Amino acid sequence: MNEKRSEQSGPIRTGVRARGGSLAPGSVVGDGRYRLLAQFGIDERAGAHLWRARDGQLRRDVALTLLVGDPADAEAARQARKTLERATHAAKFNHEAVARVLDVLTLGNGITSGEGLLGVVVTEWTKGTDLIDLVADRPVQPLAAARMVQRLAEAVERAHHSGLVLGLDHPQRLRLTTEGSLRLAFPGPLPDATLRDDVKAIGGILYLLLTGRWPLPGGPAAIPAAPHAPNGRLVPPRSLQPSVPQELSSLAVRTVEDGGPGGIRTSAAIVRALEMAAEAEERTQLIKAQMEADGDGTIWTTKKPVKDRARRRKLALGVTVLVVAAVAILAWLGMLAISFFQDDPSSGGPPINVANPTPTASASAPVNPSPNQPPSTGGQAQIGAAVGPASVTVYNPDGNGDNTSRARNTVDGDPTTIWRTDQYRQQFPAIKEGVGLLASFDKPINLAKITVAADSPGTSIEVRLADSRNPELADTRVIGTATLNGQTTDITLPQPQQAQYVIIWITQLSDTDKGYQSQIGELTFLPAQ
Missing domain, CATH: 3.30.200.20 (Phosphorylase Kinase; domain 1)
Structure with missing residues (x-):
């Protein structure tokens, strides 16, 4: 438990001890x-x-x-x-x-x-x-955290251009100034510290501000260590604090961790990523503030309407006139309809036989079920009956995945039940390399073709094979690619592949009115006969 004192006496914390009697206040x-x-x-x-x-x-x-x-x-x-x-x-x-x-x-x-x-x-x-006191009660708001770290990252970038290592990979070396910015208050880099250590420190500080936990080794006892998943990966901040935006959560993990795809290795890269994430979060907060200010959920582009009794009376009179005119027109149309049906039926034209409609050319023509599917050939006879996987899970090396509870919708036989990615403000791979679905089969199948039912035009996917249920992206291999266009898209492999773990990996999201998001309704796996 942290005990706070004035700046004259300073804070005293458990885990802070002197090595030698000479290091005591007053000496x-x-x-x-x-x-x-x-x-x-x-x-x-x-x-x-x-x-x-x-x-x-x-x-x-x-x-x-x-x-x-x-x-x-x-x-x-x-x-x-x-x-x-x-x-x-x-x-x-x-x-x-x-x-x-x-x-x-x-x-x-x-x-x-x-x-x-x-x-x-x-x-x-x-x-x-002190940075520990800053997060002692609760984590920092995401936008404020991004802005704090952004200034510090800019200092790291400038120092690295000069060939200097700052050595800020310990939270007690930092302080929050009275102006609200982070500052390296106790410089003194470790003898073997590298530029990469400074970059990881930026991610560690962002993680600390968002969660109150320290993700790097050698942290003080006063701060809890960040948790790790069973596979050894760092648990994303969003899993600990759901209010953290996906972009900031992914950015912290990608900066801290050495392995895995999409890692951030330079100070320049993290400065750019922080700028984009902070601007996106700032826009989100502005929209929320406008909606809360209006109360009724409406965002006014100029100003709310002024209450005017005379104007309302004029509007009511106009509406009444319109209603009366509409009733008169309907009555006139009704009289015309009665007059029409009372006429001699012999003047109405030839009789129509509805029992035996004439067949059209389109009804007898073969239908191509997919705009991406080639015309039927004798080679398609080699495709066998569909095989359903034992399970489908969301595959996301950068975090816990998008809408994990709905992944099973993609193999339930109903294309109307869908799985969606999260909604992103930036296109892949600005924040993350991608996201996908991993289908696991009880035993290997001789995969020849995959049909994707999805209403997400422009979504780019890769079909990848893995050797386990929790592979690194670098350990998988691409066997097919496609861009979704239409209700269904067929991906026919050049050669059948033995596969037990198949990943449908999304590398580019569909561009929607609200951002970037893709969805999949059904996945069908077809083996060779």
């Missing part, structure tokens, strides 16, 4: 220049203790990253020197999302061997809120 380091005020965390991976301190010479508060260790330990001293070198290089970097490095103290240069320190990174103090 001094750096040749007596810096007096420790409050500890704000520990990055156990580097033995880095994060403190707020008072600079006695310049009479200002500063942030100290104290590298605690035994100077006699050669390896620990070497690792600390590398961290201090990186911090020295970062002193040249200037961005509002990164606290400015003021000084770097080393053994023999501001640090004595008796202090139990290997080095100190001194940075300007960042006023605001």
Whole structure:
């Protein structure tokens, strides 16, 4: 449980402990220049203790990253020197999302061997809120989280262009400023940290803001670890917080995880993805706000109508006149109908025999059931009777899947019962590589043809084969492709394939009025005879 105090005393948390009696509020380091005020965390991976301190010479508060260790330990001293070198290089970097490095103290240069320190990174103090306190009560709203992380990602992108690693992959190194933006308050990258670690950290911070859980190793004890599925994949934020948009949920997972398709590997890619996701969520929030403001669910494009009694009286008089005129016209038409049926039937033209209608050419012509199906040939006689799979599940390597409870509708024999993807604001593969359905058979079949009944024109699909029920996309192979057009689409394989696990993988969604979404009504699997 977190205990909050004022900025003068700082927060105290379980799991934050000093290594050595000298690191306590009131003690001094750096040749007596810096007096420790409050500890704000520990990055156990580097033995880095994060403190707020008072600079006695310049009479200002500063942030100290104290590298605690035994100077006699050669390896620990070497690792600390590398961290201090990186911090020295970062002193040249200037961005509002990164606290400015003021000084770097080393053994023999501001640090004595008796202090139990290997080095100190001194940075300007960042006023605001600790990141753990920010998510202690509840996660951050998705739009606010996206905007916070976006500014931080821009700083990472600029630093990477300069060849610098910032080292922000620990939540206690960050603070939320009084202006509402995230800032790296305690710089000091690990000796072996890479550019990729900074990118993963951005995804980890987004995940933390959306869920209150930390998805990367080495996090503080005060924050719960993010859960993982039985297959080892990170559970998406949307599964923990249903209010999180699919785009942000997928973005966090794709940035954190190293394996799997559609991963984000560069800071430039995550900046672009965050911009699109934030803009999409901002539009959604604007629409919701307009609907709530109107109360009745109507969005007015200019202004609501003004109540005017005189205008309403004129409108009522006009409606009355129209009703009277309509009644008169109906009465006149009724008199004409009565007069027509009372005429001599011999003047009405030749009799019509409805018992034996004349057959039309279209009734006797063969019908092609699908616009994509070739004319009937003798080769189609090799296709056997349809085989139903034992089960159909949603296949989505980037998350839990779309409308998982309705996947069985695609093999129930009724094309009117459908499965739909989620509705996306961006076309694949902007946010994710795709989504699909995995059909599992009790035993391998000699698959020759698949018929897809779906009213989703423009949807592009791939037929893929897998060796298990939970494959990575990279481990599957494509055996056929098609673009849906019409009520049914046939996919005839060039050669029959032995298949037990078949994936209908959607790579492009249908473009609808409300976004991008595809649906499938029925899947029919036809083996070769």
